[in-house]
Amino acid sequence: MRVLSGIQPSGDYLHIGNYLGALRQFVALQEEHEILVFIADYHSMNAVRDGAARREFTRSVALDYLACGLDPARAMLFRQSDIPEVAELSWLLSTVTPMGLLERAHAYKDKLAQGQSADHGLFAYPVLQAADILLYRSDLVPVGQDQKQHVEMCRDIAQRFNHTYGEDLLVVPEPLIPEEAALVPGTDGRKMSKSYGNAIAMFASRKEIKKAVMSIVTDSTPVEAPKDTATPLFQLWSLFASADEKREFFARAGEGGLGYGDVKKDLLERLLAYFEPMRERREALAARPDEVEDVLVDGVQRARAIATPVLEACRQAAGLGRG
Secondary structure (H helix, E strand, C coil): CEEEEEECCCCCCCEHHHHHHHHHHHHHHCCCCEEEEEECHHHHCCCCCCHHHHHHHHHHHHHHHHHCCCCCCCEEEEEHHHCCHHHHHHHHHHCCCCHHHHHCCHHHHHHHHCCCCCCHHHHCHHHHHHHHHHCCCCCEEECCHHHHHHHHHHHHHHHHHHHHHCCCCCCCCEEECCCCCCCCECCCCCECCHHHCCCCECCCCHHHHHHHHHCCCCCCCCCCCCCCCCCHHHHHHHCCCCHHHHHHHHHHHHHCCCCHHHHHHHHHHHHHHHHHHHHHHHHHHHCCHHHHHHHHHHHHHHHHHHHHHHHHHHHHHHCCCCC
16 A cells, blocks of 8 residues: 655754654555655745755755665655645645635644744645645555544545545545554653654754753652652653563652662663664765765655646646646
8 A cells, every 4th residue: 555654854853752653653664565755845834934954954854764764665755845746736625625624723723822823834734735645646644643633634625626526536545543653752741842842852962862861851759759650751761661671660660769860861871772773874874965865866756656647637627737
């Protein structure tokens, strides 16, 4: 089946929440499915207003994906903006998208609550996102439970377009929600997100990672007292521990005598060890920028071979261009 996902280059790093919640799944999915992964630089324009920074962020995301194991021989990795068809399909879809549907978008409401300007790009984000998915006749879209609405809106838009023009022009996708998707808390206990400023970068320096880990919010429970293992610190630690290690460590926490500082130090060492092989691959790739660009060029050529016939069929059905 064809699986598609994308990620915004909205900062100079990806964090461990991105890895555990998405990248790791893509690496596994490429073993059995046709995978398309796009770097959503159009979407990043809602937040990043610096062109040079966007290019650097995009390059950084490409390095992160490849370092984490995405195989360009099996998966297509490409820049969203290198596919001109996506912007045109977005307009076609916008003509059948109800205002009420966009007004109900959780992501739109959340961004407004965070103080982001309510411009058209932010409001119409779900339409462009639908075009991203529908342009490649994607069967499955990996999302967390909190992002399921994105795919539901895409399905609604696809069905409206198909109904309007009387053909099954667009594949109506299904959300792919991992049964055991990792919920990765940030340093403040909320979901890890760059926009919240609570993320731990995978490939930052040891000093920066240590600073982030040591800033994880804990309570004032003394060392000798039992600890609540449902807290963000223990949740993060458990994501990098085996079942046996968790049983032993949680037992120690329940008995008392285990300090939060010791847990943070252990978590830090686990994070550094886990991501070190990927860090080394990333550094090697960063030294070969032309090779990384070749991967993106190859990816966009393969993706456009899928996209062009889809857009042309929609144009013909809608009576656009020469008949």
